[in-house]
Each structure stands twice: as structure tokens, then as C-alpha cells.
Amino acid sequence: MSGKFIKVTCKDCGSESVIYSRATTVIGCSVCGAILTTPSGGKANLVGCTLLEAME
């Protein structure tokens, strides 16, 4: 099973990031440092960002 990459925008600063949809670590915004996703049951849980698009 392979996940895919998704493009998200930080809710705090609006910067775009591309992250792995099954990221197993906490991912922070590279600009403002806000937490974007936390791992949840094998997939990334979007806590501080909004999904823009899924990338194939």
C-alpha cells in the first residue's frame, strides 16, 4: 500500500506545503512552525492545515 502526497496550506500563515498523506511523524509548518499534521491510525491527521489538492 502506498500513500500519496497532498498539498496543504497552513491555517496560520497560509504557506503551502507538500506532505505525505501517511506521514508517521508530526509535521510542522516550515514558515511559522505551527503543527500541520499529526499521525493518526496510519495516516496524517490534518490539524493545522487545509487540504488543497491530492497529488498523484
Ligand SMILES: [Zn+2]
Ligand atoms: Zn505556517
